[in-house]
Amino acid sequence: MSNKSLIVTLLATTLLSGPAFAEDVTLTIESWRNDDLTLWQDKIIPAFEASHPGIKVKFTPSAPAEYNAVLNSKLDAGSAGDLITCRPFDASLALYDAGHLADVSGLENMSNFSDVAKSAWQTDDGSATFCVPMASVIHGFIYNKEAFEEVGVEVPQTETEFFAALDKFKEDGSYIPLAMGTNDQWEAATMGYNNIGPNYWKGEEGRLALIKGEQKLTDDQWVAPYRTLAKWSDYLGDGYEAQTYPDSQNLFTLGRAAIYPAGSWEITGFNAQADFEMGAFKPPVQNEGDTCYISDHTDIAIGLNAKSENADAAKTFLNWVGSEEFATIYANALPGFFSLSSFDVAMEDPLAQEFVSWRGECESTIRSTYQILSRGTPNLENETWGASVAAIKGTKSAEDLGKELQDGLASWYEPQQ
Missing domain, CATH: 3.40.190.10 (Periplasmic binding protein-like II)
Known part of the structure; x- marks a missing residue:
């Protein structure tokens, strides 16, 4: 934030009885996919920020083998990011059961995912979904x-x-x-x-x-x-x-x-x-x-840290992850990691297109x-x-x-x- 913007905000806080003007919110993403860093920095984050002024995003991955331990330590200490990249099934279910992940079933764009797509990030009875599906293999x-x-x-x-x-x-x-x-x-x-x-x-x-x-x-x-x-x-x-x-x-x-x-x-x-x-x-x-x-097979998703102080902005980002724009960017930047959404995402890579075409011919399972x-x-x-x-x-x-x-x-x- 510039000095001028800071002065305006401080004046507003001092002189007005109402709330201060909103500052840019910065969301932090925890992930084990450190090989994706440039993809997030160069493609995904700029696309989101362009259509969502006022929300900034930082992608801060850990080494894959260390992710679970690092994430759990941060969550216990209250220092974890707003958005948590989710492994499938039990590891993420344990985070939800421990109160670390919020239920995101109510997000509008969760309707863009099938029951099979959501199954890796749901409670056993399907009553709560705690991560937005990103990709399968x-x-x-x-x-x-x-x-x-x-x-x-x-x-x-x-x-x-x-x-x-x-x-x-x-x-x-x-x-x-x-x-x-x-x-x-x-x-x-x-x-x-x-x-x-x-x-x-x-x-x-x-x-x-x-x-x-x-x-x-x-x-x-x-x-x-x-x-x-x-x-x-x-x-x-x-x-x-x-x-x-x-x-x-x-x-x-x-x-x-x-x-x-x-x-x-x-x-x-x-x-x-x-x-x-x-x-x-x-x-x-x-x-x-x-x-x-x-x-x-359901492979990767992203959820909301239940203790995030920026929950509304984080939900805005998660809803965008459920959009056709995100699905198209992610699936083409990482051919072979396919959108789990119901959108018909056109694949630029011919081999990736061959794989994903089977969804229209066969029944999917995990x-x-x-x-x-x-x-x-x-x-x-x-x-x-x-x-x-x-x-x-x-x-x-x-x-x-x-x-x-x-x-x-x-x-x-x-x-x-």
Whole structure:
């Protein structure tokens, strides 16, 4: 504020019986996405401030690995920012339960989000929503278009076509058919089991039935994806057991592998590293004509610090996050992180557009283990990592894995007992 403005404000405070003239309000955003700093500074904040004079915004991220601890310390000390970037599900729910996040259900633009979009930032009964959804990531397969053309492989739509394509690449020998390893474990579950699985358990229908205790992990729709994963081992290349996540990324971007089981978060990095044209295809259905399901996983949102002294201005910002303007800016600045709003956001990146187009063709769901089912011990998400690796390596049968997971879940989760 200039000296002149300050004098005017002080005079107003002294001479008038009413309130002082409003000063610019400065909102501070807490986040773990420190790689987004220039995006916020150069694109998002200027767009908001241009249409909302009187409100300034500062983006103040922490290192990702330190965010939870730093944020909790600030919240406990009363020094946290006005706006809190929210991880999905339990971490943010704990903040709401502790009184750190406000209920933002009443914001006008919350109507622009589906129940699935909001599910990662709601109470279990859905009565309160405490963060405005920003973006999701979509699972599928990224492929080397030049390799497909060279070997004469068609983009698969069904599982039969998928394995026929893998067989053709294996027979040709020029490319590793599938670029994925099992060393880091999480990829086998995230880009394996929870990538192909929704087509078996019918997305939200199966996921919610598991939460309610109406389905079990020993049911065939939950076991069958492990049988399919067991077939992948023939196509992962020599030494896949020791292959790390970065190894797999490098194999694909260097042009040595034909297909990469993927999340859309890879798009920006792959665009920078690969010198060949890429395409994407959704998880193949079991039979032609089947309804397709995709993991359109809720990833990031933003909420209101319940102790913020600038709550009205913060709500104005949060409502704008629910707008079409924000959705368009964010989704195109970070291709592969897709708006969770109902707006039809045009994507400039062709690979990102291919991923997001599946929303119009398939039913969307989220990763099966993320809501409620991983709160106890053993943790179902982490157990699914190990089970997916065991399925691929063939060290345990799909049926045995289903029983182990079911027994673990039932040991602490009452609806499954």
